[in-house]
Amino acid sequence: MRHILSILVENEAGALSRISGLFSARGYNIESLTVAPTEDPTMSRMTIVTVGSDDVIEQITKQLNKLVEVVKVVDLTEGNHIERELMLVKVRAAGKDRDEMKRLADIFRGRILDVTDKSYTIELTGTGSKLDAFIQAMEPGVILETVRTGASGIGRGERILRV
Amino acid sequence: MQLTGAEILIRCLQEEGVEYVFGYPGGAVLNIYDELFKQERVKHVLVRHEQGAVHAADGYSRSSQKIGVALVTSGPGVTNAVTGIATAYMDSIPMVVITGQVPTAAIGQDAFQECDTVGITRPCVKHNFLVKDVKDLAVTIKKAFYLAGTGRPGPVVVDVPKDVTQATAEFAYPKTVSLRSYNPVTKGHAGQIKKAVQLLLEAKRPMIYTGGGVILNNASSQLTRLVRLLGYPCTNTLMGLGGFPATDPQFTGMLGMHGTYESNMAMQNCDVLFAVGARFDDRVIGDPAHFYRADRRIIHIDIDPSSISKRVKVDVPIVGYVGDVLEEMAKHIESSPQRPDAAALKAWWAQIKDWQRKDCLRYDRKSNLIKPQYVVEKLYEITGGDAFVTSDVGQHQMWVAQYYKFDKPRRWINSGGLGTMGFGLPAAMGVQLVNPHATVACVTGEASIQMCIQELSTCKQYHLPIKIVNLNNRYMGMVRQWQEFFYGNRYAESYMDALPDFVKLAEAYGHVGLKIERPGDVEGALREALAQKERLVFLDFITDQTENVFPMVPGGRGLTEMILAEEL
Numbered sequence: 001m002r003h004i005l006s007i008l009v010e011n012e013a014g015a016l017s018r019i020s021g022l023f024s025a026r027g028y029n030i031e032s033l034t035v036a037p038t039e040d041p042t043m044s045r046m047t048i049v050t051v052g053s054d055d056v057i058e059q060i061t062k063q064l065n066k067l068v069e070v071v072k073v074v075d076l077t078e079g080n081h082i083e084r085e086l087m088l089v090k091v092r093a094a095g096k097d098r099d100e101m102k103r104l105a106d107i108f109r110g111r112i113l114d115v116t117d118k119s120y121t122i123e124l125t126g127t128g129s130k131l132d133a134f135i136q137a138m139e140p141g142v143i144l145e146t147v148r149t150g151a152s153g154i155g156r157g158e159r160i161l162r163v
Numbered sequence: 164m165q166l167t168g169a170e171i172l173i174r175c176l177q178e179e180g181v182e183y184v185f186g187y188p189g190g191a192v193l194n195i196y197d198e199l200f201k202q203e204r205v206k207h208v209l210v211r212h213e214q215g216a217v218h219a220a221d222g223y224s225r226s227s228q229k230i231g232v233a234l235v236t237s238g239p240g241v242t243n244a245v246t247g248i249a250t251a252y253m254d255s256i257p258m259v260v261i262t263g264q265v266p267t268a269a270i271g272q273d274a275f276q277e278c279d280t281v282g283i284t285r286p287c288v289k290h291n292f293l294v295k296d297v298k299d300l301a302v303t304i305k306k307a308f309y310l311a312g313t314g315r316p317g318p319v320v321v322d323v324p325k326d327v328t329q330a331t332a333e334f335a336y337p338k339t340v341s342l343r344s345y346n347p348v349t350k351g352h353a354g355q356i357k358k359a360v361q362l363l364l365e366a367k368r369p370m371i372y373t374g375g376g377v378i379l380n381n382a383s384s385q386l387t388r389l390v391r392l393l394g395y396p397c398t399n400t401l402m403g404l405g406g407f408p409a410t411d412p413q414f415t416g417m418l419g420m421h422g423t424y425e426s427n428m429a430m431q432n433c434d435v436l437f438a439v440g441a442r443f444d445d446r447v448i449g450d451p452a453h454f455y456r457a458d459r460r461i462i463h464i465d466i467d468p469s470s471i472s473k474r475v476k477v478d479v480p481i482v483g484y485v486g487d488v489l490e491e492m493a494k495h496i497e498s499s500p501q502r503p504d505a506a507a508l509k510a511w512w513a514q515i516k517d518w519q520r521k522d523c524l525r526y527d528r529k530s531n532l533i534k535p536q537y538v539v540e541k542l543y544e545i546t547g548g549d550a551f552v553t554s555d556v557g558q559h560q561m562w563v564a565q566y567y568k569f570d571k572p573r574r575w576i577n578s579g580g581l582g583t584m585g586f587g588l589p590a591a592m593g594v595q596l597v598n599p600h601a602t603v604a605c606v607t608g609e610a611s612i613q614m615c616i617q618e619l620s621t622c623k624q625y626h627l628p629i630k631i632v633n634l635n636n637r638y639m640g641m642v643r644q645w646q647e648f649f650y651g652n653r654y655a656e657s658y659m660d661a662l663p664d665f666v667k668l669a670e671a672y673g674h675v676g677l678k679i680e681r682p683g684d685v686e687g688a689l690r691e692a693l694a695q696k697e698r699l700v701f702l703d704f705i706t707d708q709t710e711n712v713f714p715m716v717p718g719g720r721g722l723t724e725m726i727l728a729e730e731l
Contacts, residue, residue: 010344013293014281025286055472062469068290068310071344163343 002031003057004083004153006161007046007064008071011037015069019046022067028052028060032085032128032150043071043163047152049128071163080156086123087131088113090145091138093120101142108134119144127151168297168328169194172261175304176205178336181232183208183223183596185216189236190276191263194328208596208625211617213240215589217247218615221256222590225576226551227597228381230311231256236263237325238276241283246583248318249287253580254402255379257316259307266326267295280322289317297330305340314347315467316379347466351483351491359437359462359479360495366435367507368514369395372418374447375402375579376440376465382486383407383572386439389493393503396515398426400441401564402579409568410548415515416524419447420716421561424725425518427716431456431723432514438463440485443475444580445718451475453721464488523714523727524565532707533682535559535634538689539566542604542632545689550602551576551594555587555611558640561712563606585614588631592618595627602630602693609635609659609703619672622699630692631701633665636708644711648726669701676701 009015016035023030031049038045050060057075064073076083093101094117105112105122108130114121124134128151135143155161166174172195176184185208188196199207210216213235220231231251235244241262251258265274281293290310292303300323307319363369371393377386383406390397390413397407398418407414416423418430430436430448436459441447448454451474463470463477464485471480481488526536539562542550548568553576554560560577569575576594578586591605605612612633622629634640642657666676675698679688685704692700714725 014285017282018285021285059469059473066467066469068342068345 001053001057002049002051002077004076004081004151005048005050005061005064006074006076006153007048008038008161008163009044009046010069010071011042011044012069015044018067018069019064022063023050026059026063028056034150034152047150049151072161074155074161076153076155079159081153081159082156083127083151083153084125085128085131085151086125086149087134088121088123088147089134089143090119090121092118092142092144094118097142104137110134164334165331166334167194167198167331168300168323169198171297171300171332171334172304172323172328173198173202173205174334175301175336176232177202179230179304179308181205182229184232184234185210185219185223185593186234187213187216187236187240189240189263191237191265191325192234192328194325195234195261195263195323207234208592208621210589210621212615213243214247214585215592215615215618215621217244217258217260218250218583218586218589219593220258220260221247221251221593222553222576223593223597224256224258225590226573226594228573229597230308231258231593233258233260235260236276237265237280238278240276241278241280245283245287246585248284248320250578250581250583250586251318252287252289254375254578255316256318257311258318259304259311260318260320262320262322264293264322264324267324268326270324280320284320287318288320289315291320291322293322293324294327295324297327297332300327300332301334301336302340305337306342309340310345314345348468348482349466349484349487351464351481351488355479355481356488356491356495359481360492360499362435362460362462362479363393363437364496364499364501364503366395366433367504368432368434368511369393369437369503369508370429370433370435371395371397371437371439372400372430372441373397373403373406373439374400374441376485377403377406378572380440380466380484380486381572382440382484382489385486385489385493387411389489389496392493392496394508395503396429396512398422398430400447400579401577403441404564404575405569405572408570410570415519417564420449420718421565421712421714424521424523424714424727425515427714427722427725428518429515434459436461438477439489440465442470442473445474448475449716449720449722449724453724521727525728526710530682530707533679533685533704535562535636535704535706535710536566537682538632538634538685538704538706539563539606541686541689542606543567545686545693546602546604550574550604551591551598553577553587553591553594553603553605555607555614556582556584557608557611558644558710558712559606559608559611559634562634584611587611588615588629589618591629592621592625592627595629596625604630604632606632606634608640609633609637609662609665610639616668619669619674619699623673626697627699628695628697629699631699633701633703634706635662635665635703636706636710637662638708640710641712647711648715649717665701665703669699674699674701676703678703678705680705
């Protein structure tokens with residue numbers, strides 16, 4: 001099962017490697033990992049997407065909590081939550097494909113950020129599966145480059161993660 | 164008052180009441196050594212290899228409840244120390260290791276004797292720090308001692324660049340320290356404790372299984388009281404020996420890969436298993452799938468939530484210090500009108516007695532060769548069971564665990580988790596320093612002892628009258644045993660050839676050496692060695708080469724799939 005873990009950590013040098021090291025040392029999966037400081041600059045928030053059985057996820061959560069720099073861990077997938085990922089994709093857009101590419105970007109509510117006479121750079125946000133769907137909708141060979149941030153997540157409604 | 168980083172460091176150690184620092188000097192720690200030299204409160208013990216420094220600090224800690232301290236230089240000083248740090252980490256030993264580092268400006272420049280200490284030690288420490296500003300030094304040391312000794316204990320590394328030891332700052336040692344991200348649960352949940360007591364009192368076939376957590380939390384008196392109150396059988400893990408008196412009739416011996424037949428059978432067949440400060444590791448329960456029983460309920464107390472339901476699903480988890488929880492449980496049992504089911508308990512004990520009749524620890528007592536078990540038994544008798552015994556890793560370690568009956572905690576000092584050969588002698592140095600009048604024996608083998616043999620020199624310098632009991636079978640015995648059982652007697656590289664003359668070697672280091680070749684001479688030699696109160700005596704016992712450790716649960720097999728001596 002896919003889980004999204006939100007982690008508040010002390011914003012200290014080495015905290016990231018402690019966490020990524022834990023995953024590799026114990027053989028846990030990381031599908032994606034994002035991290036940036038929060039509104040409180042002494043703290044960072046990390047979102048890790050991982051896959052594992054309930055027992056494995058329980059161990060991951062406990063092991064993360066054991067790290068001295070980890071302040072809090074929440075499994076967002078235990079309740080209602082919002083998940084978003086940002087993708088920048090550079091596509092071939094020349095001649096008759098140009099209009100079609102613009103239409104496709106519109107359908108996926110993408111924004112074109114940069115234009116040359118041969119290409120568009122499109123910004124897309126959404127769940128990981130929406131971004132996957134956009135990539136699949138492309139004709140083979142159209143995509144020149146993609147970059148994805150990995151998922152960020154937050155609880156819905158009154159579900160709040162803070163100290 | 165403005166002090167240099169080096170002065171601050173030493174002042175911090177004094178404030179923490181540190182008696183001994185085990186270490187080895189080098190370029191990056193010269194300022195610290197200079198400050199050590201100028202004062203007398205913190206004594207330094209100069210080892211001969213950094214691994215020895217960390218093991219000595221470890222032995223010091225294990226035998227005394229205090230936090231061990233080691234001091235090593237950057238680069239190779241650190242890499243040599245890593246085995247010791249990992250050893251302490253696997254057994255949750257509280258320790259602070261101070262490591263020198265190249266000056267901050269040189270970090271990352273591939274400087275002479277530079278290594279990424281924080282990176283290298285990260286997976287084998289409870290926590291580590293790199294101090295980049297002298298203003299942070301005192302509070303970091305305070306945090307290091309706090310983290311090492313609280314919650315589930317463990318080693319903490321503090322990496323101090325050379326320029327930080329030179330720079331100056333105002334010194335004030337914080338009285339307390341708190342970290343918002345570190346708040347170990349210490350008190351057991353009252354509801355869970357109630358549930359556990361209820362389950363225990365309803366048990367028909369109960370078993371109490373305790374580990375190193377009882378020793379680390381100084382909870383053996385609470386454990387002993389509870390076990391006697393209930394009248395249930397009790398087993399200890401390798402790390403838990405001495406947590407419950409081995410001579411008590413309720414003790415069924417160690418469990419696990421080389422545990423007693425009765426302990427392993429009772430673990431498997433009980434209906435309520437009460438695990439206290441133990442972690443169901445692979446050498447203890449064997450294959451978890453085989454260990455699983457649908458009709459068995461498990462209660463587990465541990466300070467570390469991640470130890471609970473890691474390998475074995477637990478029905479009643481209790482997170483907290485085991486001593487407090489056991490005391491709470493004893494109170495509940497005493498005030499409860501309910502008593503254990505006497506008839507069921509009687510039948511269960513009859514079953515256990517039946518298993519005990521296998522006499523799984525018997526060995527050939529009529530041999531013309533020295534049986535290693537016999538040496539350990541004699542050591543036990545002559546020391547009245549009251550010695551501190553350290554060991555290395557292998558057959559000799561298991562024989563001590565099986566035949567030396569530890570009645571007290573912190574007397575049995577061995578590397579259980581990491582299984583570090585070379586641990587025994589340096590650990591014994593730490594034990595002897597903190598227990599200067601006690602008998603300290605290092606039971607070892609001719610392979611293990613050579614891994615840190617250089618510490619014989621340290622023993623001479625500090626007049627440490629350790630008794631080294633070398634069970635010399637000219638093999639890496641445990642490797643040979645596995646090769647005999649599972650590799651068709653192909654003894655690949657497990658034979659110890661070109662051994663030194665240990666008697667002469669001991670003498671060369673300024674100690675006394677004795678070689679013992681006949682069973683009849685064992686007792687006399689041990690008595691003679693123990694009578695030499697001021698000297699280190701190296702006893703080289705030439706033992707039966709083919710002796711094996713029984714019972715044995717082969718790796719990956721079920722706990723009751725034991726090989727017993729008679730079956731070979």
